[in-house]
Amino acid sequence: MNPRGHTIPLxxxxxxxxxxxxxxxxxxRSQVAVPSELIDTRTYSQLVQxxxxxxxxxxxxxxxxxxxxxxxxxxxxxxxxxNRTQRRVQKRHGPLKTRLLGLSxxxxxxxxxxxYQAVRHTGGGMDKDGREQYESFILKSNVASFMAEFRESxxxxxxxxxxxxxxxxxxxxxxxxPDVEGASYGVFNIMWQIGLARQLGLPYLYLGYWIEGCRKxxxxxxxxxxxxxxxxRWQAL
Numbered sequence: 001m002n003p004r005g006h007t008i009p010l011x012x013x014x015x016x017x018x019x020x021x022x023x024x025x026x027x028x029r030s031q032v033a034v035p036s037e038l039i040d041t042r043t044y045s046q047l048v049q050x051x052x053x054x055x056x057x058x059x060x061x062x063x064x065x066x067x068x069x070x071x072x073x074x075x076x077x078x079x080x081x082x083n084r085t086q087r088r089v090q091k092r093h094g095p096l097k098t099r100l101l102g103l104s105x106x107x108x109x110x111x112x113x114x115x116y117q118a119v120r121h122t123g124g125g126m127d128k129d130g131r132e133q134y135e136s137f138i139l140k141s142n143v144a145s146f147m148a149e150f151r152e153s154x155x156x157x158x159x160x161x162x163x164x165x166x167x168x169x170x171x172x173x174x175x176x177x178p179d180v181e182g183a184s185y186g187v188f189n190i191m192w193q194i195g196l197a198r199q200l201g202l203p204y205l206y207l208g209y210w211i212e213g214c215r216k217x218x219x220x221x222x223x224x225x226x227x228x229x230x231x232x233r234w235q236a237l
Contacts, residue, residue: 010038014063021124022214023069031063041144045166048072051229053208054163054172056140062209070209072229073237074168077197077205079225086191086222093188096150096157103139103147108156110134112175119178138173145172148192150185158185162193168204169197190223210237 010033020026033039033047036057044052044059051072052061062070082090113134117127129137138147143163150158158176162169171193176185190207197205210220210228220226221237228237 010034010043017065020064022211022216023067026067027064028067029063029065030060033059036142039142041164042166044143044163048165048170048206049167049234053170054141054143056136056138057142069211069214071211071237072206072208073210073220074204074206074227074234075194075223076203076225076227077168077194078203080194080223082191083222083224086187089184089187090191093183093185096152096188098192099149099151101147101149103141103145103161105131105135105139106149109138109147109149109159112156112159112177113138116175116178148196150176150189157183158189160189160193162196164200165202165206168202168206169193169200170206171208186219187222194223 012031012033015030015032017027017029020028033052036059039047039059044054047059047061050061052059053072054060061072062068064070110131114127114129117124117129121127126133138161141163144165145161145163148160148162149156150160155177157180158174160174161172163172164170171190174186174189176189177183190205194205197203207220207223207226210217226237227234
């Protein structure tokens with residue numbers, strides 16, 4: 001609200017071009033919603049339906065000049081049926097103990113985050129994140145957010161940052177133990193989030209963006225059925 005009590009509308013601006021994280025030799029741009037402090041859970045839920053995501057308090061969607069490869073995707077949770085591999089993963093990691101937590105600092109989480117980045121994303125920039133960058137990315141949110149912690153024999157194996165929207169859950173970021181041989185924590189995590197959305201009576205799990213042919217994003221289409229926001233309409237991929 002401004003000093004006279006009038007609602008201040010959101011504004012949108014396009015960033016300058018920057019190197020694309022997913023397609024080699026391509027430049028990307030983002031459309032950013034501001035001011036971020038006005039984006040509460042209700043507003044953000046509407047923005048997610050339009051293809052936006054958040055990184056910390058930064059709310060954006062792809063806005064590239066000559067490319068529309070990034071497709072927002074979501075899983076209709078009531079229709080989801082795990083395949084054989086997913087059922088096997090669910091059984092293997094079923095003993096993990098889960099806690100739902102608020103956005104507060106935990107050194108065990110931070111240490112796991114650093115190990116995950118060092119092994120899984122070497123050279124990507126985030127492997128250099130210190131505590132300040134971690135807290136800004138994981139622990140800063142203006143919407144209804146929580147963390148899911150997964151332990152095995154008392155050891156933290158995986159942590160997920162999740163937003164609760166009006167029509168679903170949004171899987172923001174997950175990091176896990178990169179050194180457990182044969183583990184499929186990421187697969188188990190998505191199925192666990194699908195199950196949580198069902199328990200909460202929420203129809204969708206939003207998984208961010210998918211790019212056809214991008215190896216980093218291929219896993220998202222293994223959860224079927226899956227819908228993509230194409231030409232302004234959510235439809236089956």
